[in-house]
Structures are given as C-alpha cells and as structure tokens.
Amino acid sequence: MKLLGALLTVMAAWWLGRLMARPYRLRVTALEQGIGVLEQLRPEIAWHQRILDVAFQRASRSYSVWQPVAEILSQQIGQHESNFATAFHQALITVPGLWEKDLAVWDELGQVLGQSSAEFQIDHLQAAEAELARNLNEARSQGLKTARLTEILVSLVGVALVIVLI
Numbered sequence: 001m002k003l004l005g006a007l008l009t010v011m012a013a014w015w016l017g018r019l020m021a022r023p024y025r026l027r028v029t030a031l032e033q034g035i036g037v038l039e040q041l042r043p044e045i046a047w048h049q050r051i052l053d054v055a056f057q058r059a060s061r062s063y064s065v066w067q068p069v070a071e072i073l074s075q076q077i078g079q080h081e082s083n084f085a086t087a088f089h090q091a092l093i094t095v096p097g098l099w100e101k102d103l104a105v106w107d108e109l110g111q112v113l114g115q116s117s118a119e120f121q122i123d124h125l126q127a128a129e130a131e132l133a134r135n136l137n138e139a140r141s142q143g144l145k146t147a148r149l150t151e152i153l154v155s156l157v158g159v160a161l162v163i164v165l166i
Contacts, residue, residue: 013158026097
C-alpha cells in the first residue's frame with residue numbers, strides 16, 4: 001500500500017511539474033506557428049492581394065493554434081462589428097501561449113495591416129517576423145530550460161516527499 005501511495009505521489013508531482021512548465025512550451029509553439037503564418041501571409045497580401053480576413057484564413061490553414069484567430073477575424077470583420085485592428089487584438093487574446101511582448105508585436109502589426117499599401121504591409125510583416133524570431137530564440141533558449149528545470153524540480157519534490165513519508 002505504501003508503494004502504491006509513493007508511486008501516486010511521484011506521478012502527481014511529475015504531472016504538476018508538466019502543468020507548471022506548460023506555458024513555456026505553449027509560447028514556443030505559438031511563436032513557431034505565428035512565424036509560419038506570417039510567412040504564408042506575405043504572398044497572400046503581396047501577390048494575391050486578398051482581403052485581410054481571407055488572407056489570414058488561407059495563411060493559418062496549416063497552423064492549429066492560429067485557426068481560431070482567423071475564424072474570429074472572419075466573423076467580426078464579416079459582420080462589420082469592428083475595424084481590423086480591434087478585431088485582430090480580440091482574436092490574438094485567444095492564442096494560448098503568447099506573452100505580453102509577443103502580443104505587443106502582433107498588435108503593432110495589426111495596426112498596419114489593411115491601413116497602407118501592400119509594400120508597406122510587407123515591410124511591417126518582415127519586421128514583425130524578425131522580432132518574433134528573436135522572441136522565439138529567447139523562448140527556446142530560456143523558456144525551455146526553465147520548463148525542464150521546473151519539471152525536474154517539482155518531480156524531485158515529489159520524490160523527496162515520498163522519502164520523508166516512508
């Protein structure tokens with residue numbers, strides 16, 4: 001019975017560690033997919049010259065984290081509830097894993113999209129992609145280290161608790 005309790009305690013600690021590390025992993029996923037969306041969005045705006053909500057839907061097709069953003073944009077812009085920048089900000093809030101400095105880059109991009117010429121939008125897309133790439137490198141180096149460390153430390157706390165209780 002003690003062995004079962006010890007096993008359950010260690011498993012609970014491991015699960016808790018994974019849960020605490022989840023935001024760091026979600027940020028990496030959101031940034032990777034967000035950069036992919038920007039790469040797909042560039043030809044949609046420059047070459048195809050599509051309407052923004054359609055361009056964003058087409059660009060986010062392959063990226064599961066960003067598909068809800070495209071749906072929200074489509075609904076809000078299609079129903080003329082708000083302008084693109086406001087709808088874009090409201091849609092960004094639904095993306096799991098974006099931190100404040102990531103949201104600031106996306107919000108700045110949302111202010112420019114649809115408000116200027118295609119060339120100017122492409123320049124801002126490239127600048128946003130470069131800034132998000134820097135954030136992604138930081139998230140990969142520091143965030144994933146922190147996530148692994150959190151998982152290990154919380155799991156070790158569970159093991160220590162089992163040792164103390166036995």
